[in-house]
Amino acid sequence: MRLTRYFLPVLKENPAEAQIVSHRYMLRAGMIKQQAAGIYSWLPMGYKVLRRIEQIVHEEQARAGHISLLMPTLQPADLWRESGRYEDYGQEMLRITDRQKREMLYGPTNEEMITDIFRAHVNSYKDLPLTLYHIQWKFRDEMRPRFGVMRGREFLMKDGYNFDLTKEDALHAYNRHLVSYLRTYERMGLQAIPMRADSGPIGGDDTHEFLVLAETGESEVFYDSAVTDIRLGEREIDYDNKAQCQSVMEEFTSLYARTDETHDAALFDAIPEERRKSARGIEVGQIFYFGTKYSDPMGATVVGPDGTRTPVHMGSHGIGVSRLLGAIIEASHDDKGIIWPEGVTPFHCGIVNLKQGDEATDAACEHIYKALKLLGLDPLYDDRDERAGAKFATMDLIGLPWRITVGPRGLKNGVVELTSRRTGVSEEISAEDAVARIAAIYADI
Ligand code: 5CA
Numbered sequence: 001m002r003l004t005r006y007f008l009p010v011l012k013e014n015p016a017e018a019q020i021v022s023h024r025y026m027l028r029a030g031m032i033k034q035q036a037a038g039i040y041s042w043l044p045m046g047y048k049v050l051r052r053i054e055q056i057v058h059e060e061q062a063r064a065g066h067i068s069l070l071m072p073t074l075q076p077a078d079l080w081r082e083s084g085r086y087e088d089y090g091q092e093m094l095r096i097t098d099r100q101k102r103e104m105l106y107g108p109t110n111e112e113m114i115t116d117i118f119r120a121h122v123n124s125y126k127d128l129p130l131t132l133y134h135i136q137w138k139f140r141d142e143m144r145p146r147f148g149v150m151r152g153r154e155f156l157m158k159d160g161y162n163f164d165l166t167k168e169d170a171l172h173a174y175n176r177h178l179v180s181y182l183r184t185y186e187r188m189g190l191q192a193i194p195m196r197a198d199s200g201p202i203g204g205d206d207t208h209e210f211l212v213l214a215e216t217g218e219s220e221v222f223y224d225s226a227v228t229d230i231r232l233g234e235r236e237i238d239y240d241n242k243a244q245c246q247s248v249m250e251e252f253t254s255l256y257a258r259t260d261e262t263h264d265a266a267l268f269d270a271i272p273e274e275r276r277k278s279a280r281g282i283e284v285g286q287i288f289y290f291g292t293k294y295s296d297p298m299g300a301t302v303v304g305p306d307g308t309r310t311p312v313h314m315g316s317h318g319i320g321v322s323r324l325l326g327a328i329i330e331a332s333h334d335d336k337g338i339i340w341p342e343g344v345t346p347f348h349c350g351i352v353n354l355k356q357g358d359e360a361t362d363a364a365c366e367h368i369y370k371a372l373k374l375l376g377l378d379p380l381y382d383d384r385d386e387r388a389g390a391k392f393a394t395m396d397l398i399g400l401p402w403r404i405t406v407g408p409r410g411l412k413n414g415v416v417e418l419t420s421r422r423t424g425v426s427e428e429i430s431a432e433d434a435v436a437r438i439a440a441i442y443a444d445i
Contacts, residue, residue: 001347002369003382003394007044010394020216022329023148025338029398031325038145038153045398046325048346050156053324054135056187056343057158064180064239066131066160071113073137077103079112082298089201092140106139109202111294111316114161118312119300125165128302128312131173133160135321149322150282151218156322163312165304167291170313174206174289175245177317181210181285182232182252188324189341190331192284193227194252198261202316204290209259211281214330221281223257224271259283282327289315338399339421342445347380348372349438350400352392354407356385364406364416364431371435377442379404396421402441404434 009030017034018024026032031046042050058068074096080086086093086105094106107113114132122130135158145153162173178194185192192210199207211221213228230252238244256271258264259281268276295301295311304310320327332339340346349372353365365381372379380400382391388407395403405417405426415428418437429437 022326045346052344060184070134075107094139108140115294115298115300125302131162150326158319160317172242175249177287179248187343195257196262197259204288206289209283210285212327217280217282219281220260222278224255225275225277227255285319287317337397340399348377349402350395351381352405375439
């Protein structure tokens with residue numbers, strides 16, 4: 001993309017309404033625009049990152065054997081009366097009446113609707129296990145929408161639902177989700193720690209939240225610092241292997257890590273003092289096992305091996321897709337702007353032309369731009385007629401992980417500059433080498 005043809009409405013001033021750094025940078029980098037409290041338009045660059053995050057979520061769900069579908073945002077109230085949650089959900093639910101006076105609602109989550117789909121089409125235990133998920137907009141009329149996309153009223157969520165014959169199978173689905181979420185967040189450059197939590201209005205016995213540690217997080221968390229040393233990394237996971245998923249789950253959840261709702265001071269005090277940490281965290285996902293809480297009242301049963309009907313065991317599993325943009329920025333920025341991890345960056349690299357209009361410099365930039373595009377990469381070429389300082393400031397703010405800077409002086413010596421946004425380290429190398437380096441960096445991402 002050439003910057004002169006793009007739509008990147010960068011703000012020079014710090015927006016007064018933004019209290020935390022991710023909100024400030026998302027507004028300043030022209031990623032979002034607020035349309036009402038907690039409701040945002042996603043401008044092109046913000047939308048690009050959102051799509052990138054969705055893509056990683058889809059890829060990791062597919063790897064775990066989960067199946068994607070799409071349910072509507074609007075739901076009939078009667079479905080929620082069946083589970084008893086229509087009255088329980090309270091003021092957070094946006095209730096709508098259509099022209100026929102039918103009661104509807106804008107879905108805050110989809111347990112009822114997915115259970116309705118299941119009961120309509122699945123009849124036998126032979127069709128299990130089954131996990132269906134979608135990535136869809138949700139609405140929760142939060143009392144205090146704030147911090148931009150972190151606590152929105154309208155927000156994008158991945159929500160998945162497993163259906164199993166037995167509790168044991170459903171707990172495998174729980175573990176499978178836990179493992180696949182670890183991989184999902186790691187691909188986004190995040191460390192998200194599973195912590196024992198409270199199940200809230202979703203209900204159920206077992207639940208873990210995934211927390212990214214950050215000073216601006218809304219949750220108070222308590223943990224054994226040894227938990228921050230564990231990574232999933234590149235290990236091969238067989239998602240059908242119950243023992244393997246169980247062992248990874250245990251590895252990540254055996255050390256003490258809890259949100260304030262389930263915090264146990266006695267257990268916490270038993271941790272060696274130097275490893276006892278309390279901090280703040282951003283909740284980027286949550287997994288639940290709730291057994292037959294929905295299948296029972298809604299009649300979602302299957303014929304089991306013995307010929308009798310039993311309600312299925314279920315769980316639901318959510319990722320805060322739009323919130324993740326904020327979480328990633330909170331975890332990865334400096335005082336100049338965002339630093340995108342390679343896995344989610346909106347453009348693979350920036351190209352800065354230091355002397356727009358200079359024939360040799362323009363030609364070198366064009367050459368690099370086209371060479372990167374031919375390799376299937378997506379560079380952002382700053383071809384504006386602007387001072388170098390202004391171009392660097394924009395690149396630093398929008399946070400592309402790599403920058404190729406091209407100027408007449410370097411070209412005389414046959415070099416351009418390749419700079420890492422994260423370390424600030426620059427190297428003078430040939431244009432060909434710069435292109436090859438960018439290609440190599442993204443080859444295994
Ligand atoms: N049905 C279950 C799991 S699919 C569910 O709704 N879980 S949840 O309530 O925990 O939401 C899942 C994730 O959505 C949360 O972990 C959080 O990352 C994100 N989320 C929840 N509320 C908001 C909000 N107001 N703004 C942005 N993201 C949110």
